[in-house]
Amino acid sequence: MIRIFLYQLKIILNNKTIIFWTLLFPVILGTLFYFAFGNLYSEESVLKTIDVAVVDETENAEPYQMFQAAAEELEYSDGTAILxxxxxxxxxxxxxxxxxxxxxxITVKNNGDITLLVKESGIYESVLxxxxxxxxxxNTMINEISVENPQALEKALSIFYEGVDVNVTDSHTEGNKDPYVTYFYNLIAMMCLFSSFSGLGIVVNCQRNQSDVGLRVNVSPVKTVFIELAGIAAAFLVQLVCVLLGLFYLITILGVNFGGEIINIIITSVLGTMLGVSIGYLIGHVGKGGLNTKIGILTGVELFxxxxxxxxxxxxxxxxxKHCPIVNKINPSAVLEDAFYAQNIYGAGERFYGDLILIAVITVVLLIVGSIMAGRNKYASV
Amino acid sequence: MLLFKTYFKILKKYWTSSLIYLIIFGGIFAVLILSSENTEDMGFKQSSYDIYIENNDDSELSTLLYGYLSDIHNVSSETYLDEELEEMLYFADIVYILRIPEGFGESFLNDGNVRLHNLQDESKMYGSYIDSQIESYLSSVKSYMAAGYDLKASDTLARKGLDTERIISELDKGDGKGFIYYIYLYLPYVLFSMIFCGTLPIMLSFRKKEIRDRMNASGYPAVKRSIGIIFGNSAASFLAWLLLSIIALIFVSEDLFTEIGGLLILNSLIFLLVCISATSFAGSFNLKLDGVQMISNVVSLSMCFLGGVFVPMELLSDGVKSVGRFLPTFWYVSAVNEVFNGKDYSLITKYMGIEITFAVFFIIITFVYSKFSSEKRKV
Structure with missing residues (x-):
């Protein structure tokens, strides 16, 4: 059994195409994601000082001086100047x-009015x-109250200057709030699902109507089921190493913050890899299509x-x-992504463990159905 | 002509891989257009965000505050669970969750002990922007009420004071970015992938040793062979460009026959030259057929991520932009942006010129490499 396992390991490692798609391609894609999205959140998160031009049409009269004094004092809560x-x-x-x-x-007009000219609509323009x-x-308040009820103006202005303090901001997580990190969650989910190529390759190599290796395997005295089992173990090992290398690259070398605990990320990756291999195992036993057709279908479905x-x-x-929530419960990639997300935002809790159980259940179901299909495969005697 | 015909016979075998990109391109824009809202330019508009308000207070003030925020922002009318709301906040599907607690209206006008609770990403400006809108509105209402106005009148005057529509104007910035912008922005990825996956395998077929030896032994002149392959490549690539242009025509037929449309078509034609020359360069190597998809994906995705196709150029870091300058997509996107932003012809010509330089560069190195490798073979 160990010898078969080692041979299957060799077969998988010799397949450069699979290694490219399951390790090198995600690593390259992750690097591109990192360069494209790596700084977006921190860039967006900086409270920027807004460059603004001020035009005085009052010839340094009182309204202009008032505006100037007020504008120069404006600052964010952290002390950064707004303008x-x-x-x-x-x-x-x-x-x-x-x-x-x-x-x-900003133009301060002769009559004390202020106008703003902008190039487009956006958050900074809206702040202005x-x-x-x-x-x-x-201005409106002074004009309105001084005409309608001048004696109340002082009281109204005191409330205006005092302002109101009504907002309380609650916090719902201590995790990484960067939404761009989900691209990396999905990347790892894709790596896990691409493990199916190895699972598929194992099955094809055991089927006498699919490959020369399959023919040879079937004439050997070893039962196909043992070869498949050893192959699945080998595929799982190789793909797990690929996924862990990918994680190591993203987290340690690129410094992507996945949030949560590393152990939770690894557990999810281990189960995800097994899920990927089991998808390949099932697809390998479904239908009579050739390897290329099945790889094409797998690639298309998994990328979708x-x-x-x-x-x-x-x-x-x-x-x-919002539109079809059940899809997120049966889509393996969405379940994996959700597990990474849940452990980041809520820690290892109900939602995270629920996702893990779902992944495990889908994996077991796929393996059982695959085994049943394997038992039903019949070949015409040659 | 013989090789030209043979070229298209082989193309039949590989056209499906190119077709996938065409379907993706068409599909994305169909979804984009179907899910789009009317984006007619109405001049300056205050930033309007998707927010969620949970109003647990039945006071008049709470209802007025709800109404004020609804006039500025898109307030979701659906009901969601807390966890769903938090997930929507995480993905910025909504940027602010406001919870108006019971008794807020009464408390605000008296002791002020009951406060509004919100969830927001505190590192973003959206949250503090909405915070300040709420505070500004409520302080205004409170001031007017202190001056003797009733709540309804205070609301009207507060809204009037905060209405800046008449005093804010927008510079005439020319034509807005419609779907045509996005079609021509994403075009390099699809065009390059289609040409690379469709034509490179054919070039590699002609480079196979036994085929090359057979052609060398035949009486068909080498010059005619090269011309046949070059014409075949150019015709197939042009066909890919034409198909993409037809898709553009289907989605944005009106915009295509304008000055902007003309400039975008010209820019895409120049990028077509880059694609043909880059593919010819790749075709001069003895690559394996299995590797075509791999190289295509790596090269096209790298060019598009670093060149500003997938991520807006203004959001790319300076380091990425510095690398991007060495890629043709960077100049293609710069030209597209200039067409929409400033329409400065000298800049547009400059960017297109740089794209042509890339094409010429690829042609020269293809020629030099072919010469070098053929001399190496003779030795």
């Missing part, structure tokens, strides 16, 4: 805006509009599963969850 102001004339300011050197042009809105709100779980479009899983 980086360039004082200039309207012609120069518009040129700066066209060249995208500033996000907006919020600042303008505060000023506009203040990965697409649905978010390998190509990050929030695809949410879309599926």
């Amino acid at each position: 980086n102001i360039t004082y200039t004339d309207s012609y120069e300011a518009e040129a700066l805006l066209k060249d995208e050197a500033v996000t907006g042009v 509009s919020g600042i303008i809105a505060e000023y506009h709100k203040f 599963c990965c697409f649905l779980s978010g390998l190509m479009v990050g929030n695809m899983k949410i879309l599926v969850q």
Whole structure:
């Protein structure tokens, strides 16, 4: 049995194409993901100081001085200045805006009004509009109350200056909140599912109508079931090493933060690899199609599963969850991704263990169905 | 002509792998268009986000706050479980979850002990932006009520004060980015993959030793053979480009016959030259047929991730951009962006010129390598 295991190991390791698709390709894709998405979250998370041009049309009158004093004091909660102001004339300011050197042009008009000119609609433009809105709100309030109820103006303004403190932000996780890390979860899920190629190869190598090796295996005195079992063990070992190498590369060399505990990530990868091998084992026993046809079907189906779980479009899983949630429960890639996600956000809890149990159940079902199909395979005597 | 015909006979064998990319391309845009909303340009619009409000308070103030936020943002009307909401927040499907506790309305106007609770990604600006909108609205309402106005009138005046539509204008930035932008943005990935997977196997077939020896022994001149293969390659590649252009025509027929459409078509034709020359370069090596898909995937994905096709160029780090400059896709995308952003013809011409330089570079190194390897064979 050990000898058969070693031979099967050799057969798998000699297949350069499988090693490429299950190890090198995901590693290359992971590297590209890292360069493309690695800094996106931290880039987006920085509270940026907004470049803005300010034009004075009041010739340094009181409204302009008031605005200037207020604008220069604006800062985020961490003390970072909100605005980086360039004082200039309207012609120069518009040129700066066209060249995208500033996000907006604020003009303080002669009558005390303030206008904002922007190039497009976006979050920074909206922050500027919020600042303008505060000023506009203040002016409207003074104009309105001083006409309707002047004696109450002081009281209203005291509340305005005092502001309100009504918001409490709760926290729901201590895990990594970077949504781009799900691309890496999906990548590992894809590596696990691609283990099916090895599982499929084992079955094809045991079928006398599929390969020369299969013919030779069938005339040998060893029972096919033992060869298949040794092959599955070898495929599992090789693919697990590939997945763990991939994880090592992503986590240690590239420094991707998967969140949660490393042991949970490894347990999920181990079960995922077994799931992948068992998919290949089942597909190998289904139908009479050749190896290339089955590899084509497997690749297509597995990539589609990965697409649905978010390998190509990050929030695809949410879309599926909204419109057809059952798909996320039966899609192996989505279940694996969910296990990685759950251990990151909630730790090793109910949801994580639920995913692991689901993976294990799917694996066992696939292996049982595959074994039944294997027993039913009949060949015409030659 | 003989080789040209043979070329297309072999192409029949490999066209299915190219077809997959064409189907993906068509499928993605069909989904994109079907799921799209009307994106008509309405001038400056405050950033509007997908948010979720759980209103547990039946006071008038809570209802007015709900209404105010609904006017700015897209408030989800569905009901979700906490875990579902947290997952949606994680994937930025919603950016803010507001919980209005029972008794908030009454407390706000009196002791202020009951506060609003929210979930947000605190490292993002969206959350604090919505926080400040809520505070600004409520402080305004409270100020007006202190001045003797009733709640309804305070709401109206607060909204009036915060309405900046008249005082914010948008610079005339020219034509907006429609689907045509995305079609021509993703085109390099599909075009390159189709040409590489479709034509490279044929070139490798002609490079097989026994085929090459047989052709050398025949009376068919070497020049005619090369011309036949070059024409076959060019015709098949042009066919791939034409099919993609037909897809573009189906989805964005009106936009295609404009100045922008013309510039995008010209840019894609120049990129076609890059694809043909790069594939010819790859074809001058003795590659294995099994390796075509592998090389195609690695090269096309690398070019697209690092060149700004899959991730917007402004979001790429400086290091990635520096590497991207050595890739033709970077200049292709730069040209596409310039067509939509500034339409500065000198810049567009410059970017297209760099793409042509890449094509010429590939042709020269293909020629040099072929010469070098044929001399090596003679020795």
